[in-house]
Amino acid sequence: MPELPEVETVVRDLRPLLVGRTIERVVCGKRKLRTPWKPAWSKAVAGMIVDAIRRRGKWIVVDLTPRPPSLKGKGEQSPSLLGEGLGRGGSSLLLHLGMTGQLTVVSAKSEKQDHTHLVFSLDNGHELRFRDVRRFGSAEWFASSDALEAKLNNTLGPEPFDLMAEEWHTRVSRSARCLKAILLDQTVVAGVGNIYADESCYLARLHPQRRGDSLSKEDCERLRIAIVDVLTRAIEGRGSTIKDYIGGSGLMGTYQGEFRVYGRTGEACLNCSRTIAMMRLAGRSSHFCSACQR
DNA sequence: CTGTAATCCTGCGAGC
DNA sequence: TGCTCGCAGGATTACA
Numbered sequence: 001m002p003e004l005p006e007v008e009t010v011v012r013d014l015r016p017l018l019v020g021r022t023i024e025r026v027v028c029g030k031r032k033l034r035t036p037w038k039p040a041w042s043k044a045v046a047g048m049i050v051d052a053i054r055r056r057g058k059w060i061v062v063d064l065t066p067r068p069p070s071l072k073g074k075g076e077q078s079p080s081l082l083g084e085g086l087g088r089g090g091s092s093l094l095l096h097l098g099m100t101g102q103l104t105v106v107s108a109k110s111e112k113q114d115h116t117h118l119v120f121s122l123d124n125g126h127e128l129r130f131r132d133v134r135r136f137g138s139a140e141w142f143a144s145s146d147a148l149e150a151k152l153n154n155t156l157g158p159e160p161f162d163l164m165a166e167e168w169h170t171r172v173s174r175s176a177r178c179l180k181a182i183l184l185d186q187t188v189v190a191g192v193g194n195i196y197a198d199e200s201c202y203l204a205r206l207h208p209q210r211r212g213d214s215l216s217k218e219d220c221e222r223l224r225i226a227i228v229d230v231l232t233r234a235i236e237g238r239g240s241t242i243k244d245y246i247g248g249s250g251l252m253g254t255y256q257g258e259f260r261v262y263g264r265t266g267e268a269c270l271n272c273s274r275t276i277a278m279m280r281l282a283g284r285s286s287h288f289c290s291a292c293q294r
Numbered sequence: 295c296t297g298t299a300a301t302c303c304t305g306c307g308a309g310c
Numbered sequence: 311t312g313c314t315c316g317c318a319g320g321a322t323t324a325c326a
Contacts, residue, residue: 031303099303099304100303100304115304132303133303133305134305135304136302136303177295178297181296181297243305283299
């Protein structure tokens with residue numbers, strides 16, 4: 001799956017290709033994603049202009065406006081949208097890539113790959129395409145930013161980069177769960193997934209099975225810094241491509257070459273040469289060095 | 295509150 | 311070559 005660095009890369013890649021463009025029409029495939037796309041959403045989105053594209057946790061938000069904000073300030077008030085409970089903030093698309101989702105902008109003439117479920121035609125002969133082999137991803141349209149922000153804030157904790165040392169320590173040290181489970185919990189910190197949870201624990205020299213309430217304040221701080229560090233470097237490397245992930249313009253990531261523990265079961269620890277071990281935690285394969293990580 | 299397992303899907307590599 | 315099995319960057323739900 002795409003985790004925070006991969007999603008961030010997609011968003012950065014897509015931004016110059018999408019912002020300011022008009023979405024002329026939307027075509028949805030037959031097979032449904034995690035959240036079935038409603039035909040009414042295609043109508044609502046058609047004619048909209050992409051105002052912004054941003055990331056929140058592992059989610060991608062595409063903000064839409066009915067018309068250019070400064071062009072022709074007067075004129076009719078897009079009547080079709082008034083009945084939708086449209087808040088003042090405008091509407092948005094909310095996308096999640098799940099395990100195998102890909103979001104790319106390509107020429108409308110380029111061949112359509114299998115498992116392409118949503119196509120947004122742009123006003124410049126290109127298309128925004130959402131492809132997802134396993135269909136664990138989702139795509140929704142929100143009529144108001146109120147509804148969207150409510151959903152995001154109810155399901156997501158702070159961004160790792162905004163994480164305050166205090167609140168992080170409090171949250172972790174109050175939990176009896178193991179670190180791996182805490183790191184994967186999107187309501188604690190948003191955007192960390194299986195790869196970067198393992199890599200962060202390794203960098204902080206903490207065993208992923210350690211209980212949160214067994215950590216000292218220094219342990220917690222080391223872990224917080226490690227998360228920020230790993231994610232920052234991964235973003236610099238445009239994320240990790242293991243198999244399905246590609247950036248918004250089709251480029252692969254490079255951070256998979258930097259893995260210290262993830263996927264290195266049986267190989268030598270880069271620090272002490274002991275064998276990297278693997279166990280199942282929180283339902284996910286977890287990689288670690290039992291000598292370096294306590 | 296924990297952890298565990300199953301669920302949603304398709305594809306790929308390992309092992310027989 | 312071909313088959314079955316287990317596993318995969320996620321999230322949610324049910325249950326012990």
